[in-house]
Amino acid sequence: MLDKKNILIGIGGGIAVYRTAELVRLLIKRGANVRCVMTKSACEFVTPLTFDALTGHETHTQLFDLTREREMGHIQLARWADAIVIAPATANLLTKLAYGIADDLLTTIMQVNETPTLISPAMNHSMWESDATKKNVETLKTKGFKFSGPASGELACGEIGPGRLNEPETIANDLVPLLNPQILDNQHWVINAGPTWERWDAVRILTNRATGTLGVHLAHTASALGASVTLIAGPGTPESASRVQRIGVESAEEMLVHCKTAALNADVFIGTAAISDFRFSKLITEKLKRGDIEQLQIELTANPDIVAHVAKMDGRPAHVIAFAAESSAHIDHAREKLDRKAVDAIFANDVSNMGKENAGGWWITPEQTEQIEPLAKEQLAQKLTRQIMELQK
Numbered sequence: 001m002l003d004k005k006n007i008l009i010g011i012g013g014g015i016a017v018y019r020t021a022e023l024v025r026l027l028i029k030r031g032a033n034v035r036c037v038m039t040k041s042a043c044e045f046v047t048p049l050t051f052d053a054l055t056g057h058e059t060h061t062q063l064f065d066l067t068r069e070r071e072m073g074h075i076q077l078a079r080w081a082d083a084i085v086i087a088p089a090t091a092n093l094l095t096k097l098a099y100g101i102a103d104d105l106l107t108t109i110m111q112v113n114e115t116p117t118l119i120s121p122a123m124n125h126s127m128w129e130s131d132a133t134k135k136n137v138e139t140l141k142t143k144g145f146k147f148s149g150p151a152s153g154e155l156a157c158g159e160i161g162p163g164r165l166n167e168p169e170t171i172a173n174d175l176v177p178l179l180n181p182q183i184l185d186n187q188h189w190v191i192n193a194g195p196t197w198e199r200w201d202a203v204r205i206l207t208n209r210a211t212g213t214l215g216v217h218l219a220h221t222a223s224a225l226g227a228s229v230t231l232i233a234g235p236g237t238p239e240s241a242s243r244v245q246r247i248g249v250e251s252a253e254e255m256l257v258h259c260k261t262a263a264l265n266a267d268v269f270i271g272t273a274a275i276s277d278f279r280f281s282k283l284i285t286e287k288l289k290r291g292d293i294e295q296l297q298i299e300l301t302a303n304p305d306i307v308a309h310v311a312k313m314d315g316r317p318a319h320v321i322a323f324a325a326e327s328s329a330h331i332d333h334a335r336e337k338l339d340r341k342a343v344d345a346i347f348a349n350d351v352s353n354m355g356k357e358n359a360g361g362w363w364i365t366p367e368q369t370e371q372i373e374p375l376a377k378e379q380l381a382q383k384l385t386r387q388i389m390e391l392q393k
């Protein structure tokens, strides 16, 4: 959702500058065109050459550079950008932006800027918690600037507290909604993702190879379009953006409880999780020792069918979408599930998609079956989101 977007990165003079290089790489990897502007202080930490090499464009540092002012001056740079990210934003930059000071290239661009701006502060925790910074952040939020972070944890100075630059992945995720129309505003989508763990004894579990990647991409896509999203995530599900409300669960029974509560009267429920069909009938609290045992009989009990429960409950979401991983007769099996589970659509795919980068399958509703060619999971999530929005028409 950042594909072909023009992103201008404003880089302030903080110790976290080296992590901006990673952010630039990530944005380019996600298809964005990136250009960088560095403050004089930023150039004390990392040379512009780093960002020249990463972006393939000259990094801008000077306001009074006549050639560049003619070619790509501060006004053109501001107009070129679809969005601006300031990372790291120093305490000094926050002050200048709050008061409209324009005494270098970056702050002058910001005076011209009319595009959405994401500010990612990074500084010592005392600086972040100072009255001046608090007031500046308040002013900037009132002016419509969006913030990503800072995170809490160990800071470069060795102290602990709020002030760490957000992870590049989180900054990129927080940028996406600024660049996309909020067409799912006022909707609540609930998505489950990942595998479940069924405990057997103190160390052993029953699980599967699902990663939860597609579920996370669906959560990001829907929330980037303005939906409020609850993600109920099994163990190992990848990190999700801070705008997604995440509930971590372990077993199928735990997942059922949270899905039913979260999905009550929701607009959409998507069941992407690979929920263990069975759990151990008896839980062993100690670690089972092999001893003299040569053969062991294990008794399993069927787990609840979560998507069917959600589709049949009082206060059912307006649309319920199931996923079916099949190893044969994909369409026939999925159609049978569509009826039995009383869902509105089902995405059937092959079990071999589990853990892979790309996946394709069949989008099946009572009226149609559409084949979806293999796509990267981020693109597949966007395609499926569009299919769900079609159901809502």
Ligand SMILES: Cc1cc2nc3c(=O)[nH]c(=O)nc-3n(C[C@H](O)[C@H](O)[C@H](O)COP(=O)(O)O)c2cc1C
Residues within 6 Å of the ligand: 011, 012, 013, 014, 015, 016, 039, 040, 041, 042, 089, 090, 091, 092, 093, 122, 123, 124, 127
């Ligand atoms: C080693 C060192 C590390 C610094 N780290 C930060 C920082 O993380 N955050 C911050 O707000 N200021 C930091 N500063 C202070 C800024 O560099 C200083 O306020 C500077 O004027 C910021 O300029 P700029 O906002 O134009 O980039 C640091 C200074 C030094 C010498």
